[in-house]
Amino acid sequence: MTVSESELEPEVFITVSDVMEYLFCPRFIYYMHCLGIPQHEEKRYKVLKGRELHEAREKVNKSYIRKKLQCVRKDVSVYLVSRKYHVKGEVDEVLFLADGTAAPLDYKFAEFKDTVFRTHRYQSALYGLLISDNYGVEVNRGFVCYTRSNHLVNEVKLNYKDFARAIALVNEVLEIIQKGFYPEATKYKVRCVDCTYRNICV
Numbered sequence: 635m636t637v638s639e640s641e642l643e644p645e646v647f648i649t650v651s652d653v654m655e656y657l658f659c660p661r662f663i664y665y666m667h668c669l670g671i672p673q674h675e676e677k678r679y680k681v682l683k684g685r686e687l688h689e690a691r692e693k694v695n696k697s698y699i700r701k702k703l704q705c706v707r708k709d710v711s712v713y714l715v716s717r718k719y720h721v722k723g724e725v726d727e728v729l730f731l732a733d734g735t736a737a738p739l740d741y742k743f744a745e746f747k748d749t750v751f752r753t754h755r756y757q758s759a760l761y762g763l764l765i766s767d768n769y770g771v772e773v774n775r776g777f778v779c780y781t782r783s784n785h786l787v788n789e790v791k792l793n794y795k796d797f798a799r800a801i802a803l804v805n806e807v808l809e810i811i812q813k814g815f816y817p818e819a820t821k822y823k824v825r826c827v828d829c830t831y832r833n834i835c836v
């Protein structure tokens with residue numbers, strides 16, 4: 635069961651980070667938003683991201699971005715809100731491409747693996763929804779720069795299924811927050827080992 639459009643409060647927003655937390659374990663949302671217990675890693679991540687983002691941007695080959703990705707203009711560190719999708723978040727870079735579309739570029743402090751992480755795909759899709767709603771341009775791909783793999787930039791192609799799933803994920807998070815619904819635990823028990831909530835999670 636999900637939250638229907640008519641049940642949604644118009645000014646309720648969740649962040650793209652909330653959806654990433656939800657993908658890691660749905661119960662994070664319940665503990666953070668329904669019980670108000672913060673997750674300490676979040677702050678650490680923000681400090682790390684702030685410190686390394688500047689350095690990472692300097693290292694990414696600017697002519698590569700311009701030529702290979704056919705980028706004609708970009709906006710940097712853009713905070714976007716979408717009433718339509720009930721989501722908000724800061725996009726590292728919004729790239730405007732020569733074919734008239736736009737794409738998010740996100741920096742990850744991670745190594746590139748052959749398969750695109752599900753979290754990276756849906757993060758790109760959510761940023762894509764934010765960009766299309768705010769700028770009124772089509773988004774059909776995102777880019778992720780892996781700073782631990784020599785700043786490799788990987789393209790994530792996005793189709794309607796990715797956007798539909800991203801919208802469904804937002805709905806699932808909203809259902810937990812608005813209805814106080816206690817969700818299933820993650821299937822991956824290894825994630826519980828050093829989890830902030832392991833002592834209260836049943």
Ligand code: SF4
Nearest residue numbers: 659819826829832835
């Ligand atoms: S202990 Fe495990 S199931 Fe509970 S919130 Fe943490 S990761 Fe999720």
